Amino acid sequence: MNPRTTQLDRRRFLQVGAAGGAAIVLSTAVGAQPALATRRPDLRVYVLVVDGANPAEVEPLLMPQLSRLRREGTWFANARSLPVMETIPYHVMMMTGVRPDRSGVPANSVFDRREGVVRDLDRPSDLRFPTVIERLNARGATTGTVLSKEYLFGIFGGRATHRWEPKPVLPVTGHAPDAFTVDAAIAMVDRFDPNLLFVNLGDVDRVGHSDLTGPVLQAARTAALVSSDLQVGRFVEHLRRTGRWNRSVVIALADHSMDWSLVTNVVSVAQILSGRPDLRDHLQIAQNGGADLLYWTGRANRRTAALDEIRRLVRAHPGVLSVQRPDQLRLGAEAGDLVCFARAGWRFSDTTALSNPIPGNHGHPVTEPIPFLVSGGHPAVRRGVVRSEPARTLDVAPTVGALFGLGAPRGGYDGTARTSAFTRLPVSR
Amino acid sequence: MAAVPSRAGATPPRTPPGQSRPRFHHGVASGDPLPDAVVLWTRVTPRPGDDPGTGRGPVVDVTWEVAADAQFRRIVRSGTVRTGPDRDHTVKVDATRLTPGTWYWYRFRCQGSTSPVGRTRTAPAHSAATPRLRMAVVSCANWQAGWFTAYRHLAERRDLDLVLHLGDYLYEYAPGEYQARDVVVRPHDPPREMTALADYRRRHGQYKTDPDLQALHAVAPWVVTWDDHESANDAWAGGAENHTAGAEGEWRRRRSFAQRAYAEWMPVRYEAGGRLYRRLRFGRLASLSMLDLRTYRDEQVGSPVDPALGDPDRTITGREQFRFLLDGLADRQVQWKLVGNPVMITPVRFPNALDTRLADGISTLVDAPLPPVQGVPYNVDQWDGYPVERARVLGHLRDRGIRDTVFLTGDIHSGWACDLPIDGLTYPVNGNSVGVELVCTSVTSDNLDDITNSPPRTTSRAVETAFKASNPHIRYLDFDSHGFSVLQVTPAGAQMDWYVLTDRTDPNAAAVHSVSYRVRAGTQKVEPAPRRLV
Numbered sequence: 001m002n003p004r005t006t007q008l009d010r011r012r013f014l015q016v017g018a019a020g021g022a023a024i025v026l027s028t029a030v031g032a033q034p035a036l037a038t039r040r041p042d043l044r045v046y047v048l049v050v051d052g053a054n055p056a057e058v059e060p061l062l063m064p065q066l067s068r069l070r071r072e073g074t075w076f077a078n079a080r081s082l083p084v085m086e087t088i089p090y091h092v093m094m095m096t097g098v099r100p101d102r103s104g105v106p107a108n109s110v111f112d113r114r115e116g117v118v119r120d121l122d123r124p125s126d127l128r129f130p131t132v133i134e135r136l137n138a139r140g141a142t143t144g145t146v147l148s149k150e151y152l153f154g155i156f157g158g159r160a161t162h163r164w165e166p167k168p169v170l171p172v173t174g175h176a177p178d179a180f181t182v183d184a185a186i187a188m189v190d191r192f193d194p195n196l197l198f199v200n201l202g203d204v205d206r207v208g209h210s211d212l213t214g215p216v217l218q219a220a221r222t223a224a225l226v227s228s229d230l231q232v233g234r235f236v237e238h239l240r241r242t243g244r245w246n247r248s249v250v251i252a253l254a255d256h257s258m259d260w261s262l263v264t265n266v267v268s269v270a271q272i273l274s275g276r277p278d279l280r281d282h283l284q285i286a287q288n289g290g291a292d293l294l295y296w297t298g299r300a301n302r303r304t305a306a307l308d309e310i311r312r313l314v315r316a317h318p319g320v321l322s323v324q325r326p327d328q329l330r331l332g333a334e335a336g337d338l339v340c341f342a343r344a345g346w347r348f349s350d351t352t353a354l355s356n357p358i359p360g361n362h363g364h365p366v367t368e369p370i371p372f373l374v375s376g377g378h379p380a381v382r383r384g385v386v387r388s389e390p391a392r393t394l395d396v397a398p399t400v401g402a403l404f405g406l407g408a409p410r411g412g413y414d415g416t417a418r419t420s421a422f423t424r425l426p427v428s429r
Numbered sequence: 430m431a432a433v434p435s436r437a438g439a440t441p442p443r444t445p446p447g448q449s450r451p452r453f454h455h456g457v458a459s460g461d462p463l464p465d466a467v468v469l470w471t472r473v474t475p476r477p478g479d480d481p482g483t484g485r486g487p488v489v490d491v492t493w494e495v496a497a498d499a500q501f502r503r504i505v506r507s508g509t510v511r512t513g514p515d516r517d518h519t520v521k522v523d524a525t526r527l528t529p530g531t532w533y534w535y536r537f538r539c540q541g542s543t544s545p546v547g548r549t550r551t552a553p554a555h556s557a558a559t560p561r562l563r564m565a566v567v568s569c570a571n572w573q574a575g576w577f578t579a580y581r582h583l584a585e586r587r588d589l590d591l592v593l594h595l596g597d598y599l600y601e602y603a604p605g606e607y608q609a610r611d612v613v614v615r616p617h618d619p620p621r622e623m624t625a626l627a628d629y630r631r632r633h634g635q636y637k638t639d640p641d642l643q644a645l646h647a648v649a650p651w652v653v654t655w656d657d658h659e660s661a662n663d664a665w666a667g668g669a670e671n672h673t674a675g676a677e678g679e680w681r682r683r684r685s686f687a688q689r690a691y692a693e694w695m696p697v698r699y700e701a702g703g704r705l706y707r708r709l710r711f712g713r714l715a716s717l718s719m720l721d722l723r724t725y726r727d728e729q730v731g732s733p734v735d736p737a738l739g740d741p742d743r744t745i746t747g748r749e750q751f752r753f754l755l756d757g758l759a760d761r762q763v764q765w766k767l768v769g770n771p772v773m774i775t776p777v778r779f780p781n782a783l784d785t786r787l788a789d790g791i792s793t794l795v796d797a798p799l800p801p802v803q804g805v806p807y808n809v810d811q812w813d814g815y816p817v818e819r820a821r822v823l824g825h826l827r828d829r830g831i832r833d834t835v836f837l838t839g840d841i842h843s844g845w846a847c848d849l850p851i852d853g854l855t856y857p858v859n860g861n862s863v864g865v866e867l868v869c870t871s872v873t874s875d876n877l878d879d880i881t882n883s884p885p886r887t888t889s890r891a892v893e894t895a896f897k898a899s900n901p902h903i904r905y906l907d908f909d910s911h912g913f914s915v916l917q918v919t920p921a922g923a924q925m926d927w928y929v930l931t932d933r934t935d936p937n938a939a940a941v942h943s944v945s946y947r948v949r950a951g952t953q954k955v956e957p958a959p960r961r962l963v
Contacts, residue, residue, distance in 0.1 A: 055832075055951045056951045056952050056953070075921075077764055077833070077920050077921065077950040077951060078713070078761075078763075078764040078832075078833070078920075080761060080830070216855050216858055216859055217858065217859065218859075257830075321828050321829075343824070343828045344824075344827045344828045344830075345827075364828075365828060365829045365830050366827060366828055366829065366830040367830060368829075368830040369830050369832055369951070386919070386920040386921040386950065387558060387920050388558060388559070388712070388713040388714045388763070388764035388765075388920040389558060389713055390713070390761055390762055390764075420558065
C-alpha cells in the first residue's frame with residue numbers, strides 16, 4: 001500500500017484560478033473543515049522558506065522585500081542550520097522542533113537498510129514525529145502547506161488541512177517556480193485562510209545549484225534572489241491589501257545557504273576506497289552534496305575496525321573537513337555509521353566522480369548560516385530589533401507553538417521558542 | 430565615582446621622606462571581568478623607600494572592599510590579602526560571587542590608609558541577550574615618546590564597559606633609545622634597558638604613576654595582553670631582536686622576569702608561568718579571545734622573501750593556543766567572535782611605487798629590511814610572517830561558515846580597517862571576506878611621519894594610497910596619527926571610532942574624532958560608518 005495514495009484518497013480537491021490564468025489545485029483533508037470554524041484563533045502565521053538563501057543576501061539592494069520585513073521585525077543575526085544542511089531534514093526540523101534522531105529524517109538521501117537502496121526521505125511515513133501542523137489541527141486551527149519541491153510535498157503528505165501539489169514542476173530541478181508557488185500561497189490564503197501556512201520557495205536553491213558562475217560571481221543565483229524576493233513581496237502585499245496584515249506573523253528563513261565548487265574540487269569516497277575493495281565492497285554511500293553518509297554493510301565483527309580505517313582514509317583527503325559519528329550530531333540510525341563533511345569549495349560526488357556534476361551544493365558546515373526573521377503586521381511583533389541568540393531552524397515549531405498556545409510535544413522540543421521577537425504572546429494557552 | 434589622580438604625579442615615583450603610613454601611589458585597577466568575578470589590583474608602599482623593584486618593605490595585610498555604590502554604603506564583598514617584597518607589594522584579588530552585568534566600586538585599605546576608589550563592571554551572564562558592549566581599544570604607549578593624554582580622554586568618557594589593551598603597555602628601552610622622533614619627552618626609569626626583575630618591576634612602577642593611566646585604570650576593567658615590548662623588541666619563543674644573549678643573560682630567564690613583573694603589576698587573571706591567552710564572554714553578544722603571540726612563536730624569518738615562510742610547521746600561536754583560537758571562533762553560542770590579536774593578521778603586500786625615503790620609513794616602522802619587490806609581505810613580525818598558519822585560521826572561518834569575527838589589533842602604530850579575504854585573487858570581484866580586522870594606532874609610539882621626519886598627513890598619504898591600491902581589502906589606513914579607538918558591538922554590527930591626538934608631546938593635547946568604520950552583522954566587510962558613536 002502506498003501511504004501517499006491513501007492519504008490523497010481522503011482529500012477533497014479544489015481547482016481555483018490564479019492571477020496568470022493558470023489553474024491551481026488545492027486539496028483539503030476530508031472532514032477537517034466543519035469542526036474548525038468555531039474554534040480557530042484569529043492569529044495567522046506564515047512560515048516562508050527562501051530555500052538556500054544566505055543571510056548576507058538579505059540587504060536592501062538585493063532583496064528589498066525581505067529587508068523590509070527584517071527592518072520591521074526581529075532579525076536573528078546569529079541564526080544557523082544544523083547538520084545535515086539539506087532541504088528535507090530542515091523542513092522537518094522546522095515543523096517538528098526536534099533533532100533527526102527523534103524525527104527519523106537526518107538527510108535528503110539515505111541508505112534504506114530495509115529496502116537495500118539509497119533513496120530520498122520523501123514518504124510521509126519517513127517522518128515519525130508529530131509536526132506542529134498536525135498538533136495545531138488537533139487543537140482546532142487550520143494549516144496549509146505550499147511546498148515547491150516534490151520531495152517536500154511527499155514527506156509532509158496529507159498532514160496539513162490544506163495543501164498544494166507543486167505544479168508545474170520543472171524537469172531536472174523537480175520544483176515549481178516561485179511565481180507559481182506564490183500564486184498557490186495566495187490562492188490558499190484567499191480560499192481557506194489557514195492559521196498556519198508553510199511555504200517553500202525553491203528558485204534560489206535550484207538556480208544556485210546549477211549556477212556555473214557560482215565560485216566567483218553567482219550571477220544566475222543573484223537574479224534568482226531578486227526574483228524570489230519579488231514573490232515574497234507579492235505575497236506580503238496581498239496580505240496587506242486584503243486586510244490580513246494586522247493579524248499576521250511572518251517567519252521568514254532559509255533551510256541552509258549555498259556553497260560552490262570548481263569541477264576539480266570533488267571528493268568521491270568510492271574513489272578514495274577504490275584500492276580497498278575489502279572496505280568499498282561493504283559500504284553504501286548516500287551522497288548529500290556537501291555531506292556523505294556512509295553505511296557499513298559488511299560483517300558486524302569487522303565494523304569497528306573497518307569504520308576506523310574508512311575514517312582515516314577519507315579524512316586524509318584535502319577536500320574533507322571532518323568525519324563524524326551520527327550520534328555526535330544527533331542524526332539517528334538512519335544516518336548510518338559515518339557522516340563526512342566537505343570543506344568550503346568542495347563537494348562530494350558518489351558513487352563516481354561524475355555522479356554530482358552541479359557546482360552549487362549544501363549540507364556541509366559552510367552552508368550553516370541562514371537568514372531568520374520574525375515580522376508581520378501583528379502588534380505583538382517586536383520591530384526594528386536585531387538579536388544575538390543562536391536561532392536555529394529547530395526553533396520554528398516551538399515559536400509557532402508558543403504563538404498558538406500549544407504545549408510542547410511528548411519529550412519536549414529540541415528547539416527554543418524565539419519569544420524575544422514578541423512583546424507578548426498573542427494567543428494564550 | 431572613580432578617583433581621577435592629578436597630573437602632578439607624572440614624574441617617576443619616589444616616596445616622600447617622613448611619610449609613615451602606607452600609601453597607594455600606583456593607583457588601583459581591575460580587569461578580566463567574568464559574570465561573577467573581576468580581578469582587583471593595587472600596589473601598596475608600606476614605608477618610605479619601599480619602592481618598586483627595591484625588594485624592601487615589610488609583609489603587610491591589605492583589605493579590599495567591593496561596594497554597590499560609590500560611597501561604600503553597601504559593601505557586598507570584602508577580604509584581606511597579604512603582600513610583601515616577594516611580589517613587589519602588589520595586590521591582586523579575584524573578587525568573586527558578584528552579580529553579572531553590574532557596576533561596582535572598590536578600594537583597598539592598609540594600616541589606616543585608604544586607596545583611591547576604582548569603578549568596575551562584571552560581564553553579563555553567558556545567556557544574557559546583551560544589547561551593547563563598548564570598549565576603549567589602545568596599544569603602544571611609550572613613556573618616553575609623550576604623554577598618555579589618550580588615556581585621559583578615555584577616562585573622561587563615561588560610556589566604556591571595559592578597556593582593551595593590545596600590548597606594548599610599556600617599553601624596555603633605556604632613555605634615548607626610543608622616544609618621540611629625537612626628543613625624549615620624559616625619560617624612562619630605571620635609566621637603562623630593563624633586563625633584570627628589578628628593572629621590569631621598577632618600569633612597571635614608573636608607568637603606573639602616570640595620572641592619566643591611573644585614571645583610566647580606575648574607571649573600567651581592563652582586558653590586556655602583551656606584545657613584545659613588555660619583554661623585548663620582536664620577542665619570539667627563543668629570543669628577541671632586542672636581546673643579546675650573554676651580555677643580557679639567558680633569554681628565558683629575562684622573559685621570566687618580564688612575565689613575573691607583568692603578572693604582579695597588571696590586573697589580569699594570570700600568574701607567572703601560566704598561560705596568558707584566555708577567553709572572556711559577554712552574554713550571547715560577544716566572546717573575546719585574548720592571544721599571546723610572543724611566547725610560543727617560531728623565530729621571525731630574516732626577510733619577506735625567505736622560503737621558510739612557506740614552512741607548514743612554522744607557528745605564531747603554538748599548537749595549544751592555535752586549537753584554543755579555533756575552538757573559540759567556532760563557538761555557535763555567541764554572535765561576535767572578537768580576537769585580541771597583538772599583531773596584524775591582514776595580508777599586506779608591499780607596493781613598490783614608493784620613493785626610497787618612504788620605503789626606508791616603512792622598513793623602520795616594521796623593523797625589517799624590505800626588498801623593492803611588489804607583492805612580498807611587508808612585515809614578517811606579523812601574521813604575514815606565518816602565512817600557512819594564517820591560512821588555516823581563515824580557512825577555518827570559511828569551512829565552518831563562521832561569521833562576525835573581528836580581529837582587534839595594535840602593534841603597528843597606525844590605524845587600519847581591513848577585510849580578511851580568503852582568496853586575494855578573486856576578492857576584487859566577489860569580496861570573499863571571512864572576517865575583518867580593526868587596528869588601533871599607538872598612544873604615543875613613533876609612526877611613519879615620525880620616522881620619515883615629515884609633517885603629519887603629508888608624505889604618508891601617498892604611502893597609504895599605494896598600500897590600499899596594492900591591497901584592495903584595506904579600506905582605511907592612517908600611518909601618522911597617535912590616539913585611541915572606541916569599539917562598540919551590538920547584535921546589528923560592530924563599529925570602531927578612531928580618535929587622534931593633536932600633539933602627543935603636549936600634556937594638554939586634544940583628542941579629535943578622525944574616522945569611523947563599521948562591519949554590519951553577517952557581512953564580513955568593513956565600510957565607512959555614517960557617524961561616530963554617541
